[in-house]
Amino acid sequence: MATKITGSLIDEQPLKKKVKLSARKNDEEIPLSKLKIKLKNKEPQVQKIKKENLKDERPLNKLLQHSEKTPDGETETKIESNENSLNIKSEGDSEESYKWWEEGIQDGVKKWDTLQHNGVLFPPPYEPLPSNVKLIYDGVPVTLPLDAEEVAGFFGVMINTDHAKNPVFQKNFFADFQKVLKKSGGVVEPKDTKITVFKKCDFSKIFEYYESKREERKQMSRADKKKIKDEKDKLEEPYKYCILDGRKEQVGNFRVEPPSLFRGRGQHPKTGCLKTRVFPEDIILNLGPGSPVPEPPSGHQWGEIRRDNTVQWLAMWKENIFNSVKYVRFAANSSLKGISDYKKFEKARELKIHIDAIRDDYKKKLYSKVMFERQIAVATYLIDVFALRAGGEKGDDEADTVGCCSLRYEHIELFEPNNVTFDFLGKDSIRYYQKVEVDKQVFKSLKLFKKSPKKKGDQLFDRLDPSILNKHLQGYMPGLTAKVFRTYNASKTMQDQIDAMDIKAEEPVQEKLLKYNAANREVAILCNHQKSVSKNHETSMQKANDKIQELLWQKIRLKKCLLQLKPDLKKIDKKFFAEIDDFKKEKELEVIEKIYERDIVKYKRKFTSENEKRKEKSEALLPDEDLKEWLESAEKSRADLIKEVETGADFSEEFMKKSGDEEKIRAKIKKFEERIQVAFIQLKDRDDNSQVSLGTSKINYIDPRLSVMFSKKFGVPIERLFTKTLRDKFTWAIESADETWRF
């Protein structure tokens, strides 16, 4: 094993050498939370029975199990069966009352003892197009075999999207379409038509057909929509729940993914490929020992029945594009998911104890003469400070995205003395672009990692991959991996933000929320959670701004009105009336103009829609004079307001009467002030959030107990921080943290 010297560094060989870890065993006590949660180390009782007989001897409808409150208050679960499926009823809401966080957590390989469920819900079969709707090829309508027609439909329905305009998407779609067409016997009519050129395909009729169907659905009456929804709910009901260790728990994605065209993100080489239909024969069901096997759809068989209680999935199948596995799992509010989540955050809290030592160690190793150690140190630094992901190697059939270990020469630019620009596509092809200042020794090292003969396309960390890095990290702390740093730093950031908050009890909840969101935003920015700016963001901002101006103007008007009533007030309270002069005449005219424009649009729209209604009912239409009258009234009101401004507020008797006495006017002014404040807050929040996605960090990275603590400490209802789904997912946190809880 030759050791080269590069610069002043000992250069062992890239990625091939043994890794000597600075083994630092967990010599510290780990104080888990003050919760009643204990980690029980249970002996694994793994029972795996694979490839069992697909037919179950016991018919489903023979199985009857009942759930009743036992004398000591325990709930037993009731399983009844109707003709088709297990009827999972849980009397006494056992799924809600099971508080695993008060019970002590099992920490073995075994995930459960018993598991019963009804399998998966398949997508409906393909519904053929009406005979008059066809793909047009080279100007001629063609009849396709149903399998090919379905694939043409997948493309046809989306011709107005960016995907369908993407040449890679088109190429992949067309190749798969041709395969299906060939396999299903080729064009039916005109018989000898060969579909060979994508550009000659005209999908517009198919598109129009699906658009009309969509419109039809939209136009459906409320009652019809409800009927359809109820039918759908009824169909899904048996699959929504399972029985896990005797308790009713929700299943997450019980629907088998329907066939479609693969929509890869970013520049994905496989985008547009056909994702084929999944059949029962493709599906492996995972059930508890002795649990009855759900009936497969008639004429079909399940691919396999497995009884593996070391895993958390209920069903799986392999998809055709990457041959990767898709799983049906428990829902986010299930006990198993909750326990995983809890463990994740506790692991991140454990890092708190080790972080100082880890930082000391990697700072020291930044000076190591051994290239491998130096790379480990820099990578750990980047993961810790900039919350980069681990960055696993990717294949040619995937989008070219990177994380820390897979960063390449071209992804960083160095500027003396110690500035670095990161520019690369991360997960989901989201751009990571940051100009940052780094530790001087990190800068030196990065320069070294880029040193010739390294060139564009070469790995920056040529001695590392996530597995090597994680092995090293586990020397610091058991179970420490790159992703733990993201959770740790995200939650730590949130804790620090909350600590630094200056919130007064009497502040409006809306303002407290704004501060919470601002803290959440810090975390999201750290994790680079982005979203695309919605198309109408700018107009919506403009609108909100106009609204605020109008409210301000109305407030000013009331103040003027107050002065007209009691002119002496101006001398008594100069400050109160000062803003009258701040709101300039031009601004007032602008507001008046906006109101006028809005009224015009409103009246015109009202006139059109009213007449459309009348037309439908065959009633006499409104005469044009009506519209004219309305428009004139808008013009008159504009003229009056302009006059009011020009003459320096001489309010009509009618207006003065309507405004009421001093007390009333003051009350109205106060109301306007409140409305303006709220509108301002909301506008700012919305604008700040336009490109940052807060949800991802709230769902995955910020310890939910921090939000619960915030809620209790500052008196903000938890409903304002967590949606219903999130409250279900984080019940364990809501019920276990108080206002003193700390990450």
Place this chain on the structure above:
DNA sequence: GTCTGTACTTAGGAAGCAATTC
């Protein structure tokens, strides 16, 4: 040590829905 397969978490966009505005 490397490759592959499996199992799990994390992610943004689309679709659905409810609140708000007109």
Place this chain on the structure above:
DNA sequence: GAATTGCTTCCTAAGTACAGAC
């Protein structure tokens, strides 16, 4: 009551992590 808008949920893609085979 309809249209619009913004928030929530759903969907499934895209990551991380690690065990086991070679």
